[in-house]
Amino acid sequence: MNSETTSAAQLWQEWHQQRLDTVTAPYGPLSVTGTYWIADADDEGRIEGVPGQWRETADGTAVVLRADIMDGLAVDGELLVGEITLSADREGPGQSRVSYGERRLELLWREGQWAVRVHDPDSATRRSFTGIETGPYNGHWVLRGVFHPYSSERSVHVMNTDGHERGLKLGGELRFTTPDGGEHTLQVSVVGSGALWAVFADGTSGRGSYRFRFLRTGAPAADGSVTVDFNRATLPPCAFSDHFLCPFPPPGNTLETDIPVGERDIAG
Incomplete structure (x- = not known):
């Protein structure tokens, strides 16, 4: 194997390690435990498996999240009591504004529909990944x-x-x-x-x-x-x-x- 091939293989090995680091990160793909469509919420805006009350704004361009102290939701690190209007998370789940303990609730927009994706660092798939x-x-x-x-x-x-x-x-x-x-x-x-x-x-x-x-x-x-x-x-x-x-x-x-x-x- 010549030095040029060795160098290319080394660069690939570094890339491969970066991929593993990304996949196994606390809020990487192994942490996802659910994706829930806001359109499926009940009349009160409740989604099974996700705390809080969720609804789209009248024009559909954002989402209103309502929570009380019992929901245990935080936005930007502060406990949410009341309502807040949110847009889609564009910086990745690690930067999601809404959290629930160690979990991150990522807000997604897909083809005219809103969804909440839950990331749990303690997910079973992340713990069992080899x-x-x-x-x-x-x-x-x-x-x-x-x-x-x-x-x-x-x-x-x-x-x-x-x-x-x-x-x-x-x-x-x-x-x-x-x-x-x-x-x-x-x-x-x-x-x-x-x-x-x-x-x-x-x-x-x-x-x-x-x-x-x-x-x-x-x-x-x-x-x-x-x-x-x-x-x-x-x-x-x-x-x-x-x-x-x-x-x-x-x-x-x-x-x-x-x-x-x-x-x-x-x-x-």
Whole structure:
């Protein structure tokens, strides 16, 4: 193994350790114990399993939370007695404004609906977690890809892991050639500062790896070229907790080849 390959493998090992640190963090994906839709609250705004009374504002742009001292809810570290209007948490669950003891109640907005997601650092899944099965680093799976954007963003409806269909926004196609010479295309979303994100399955899905995985790249260059590193394919959040709303791969995103690298499944 030459020094360049060694360096790439070391960088990947550092990335892998960062992933483990993120997954096992107190409010990481292993901490999620429930996702509750505010639309399912009763006439008093009560949601089974979540303290307080929750309702949308009249225009649907925010949520009003009402609590009394017996609910034990805090907002920004102060016990809430009365009402407060809240917007979606955008800085991650660790920064959620609402807490209940050590638990964080993350407020989410998904396709016109509000939900409360509960993060518990003492969740059973976090306590029993033993690791992520990951294929060994293989530089042959660091590929050159070319991004072909659509003339305008598209949305397709795909099934989510909770059994409901939701829209998935797609910004273009990512084309690449795998080490066996096969030419492949993935439909991808454009996220953040131009980075690409794909939900994909392959020949190992469901028989050696989780039923689907996520792939992220950096932002493509001006000519559309971008590095496609399947060593950094990740498990979706729903692999760590059943209470995430992960989309299944859109049509055409099941590759007819085995991808033996990247995160594969939960260990054990």
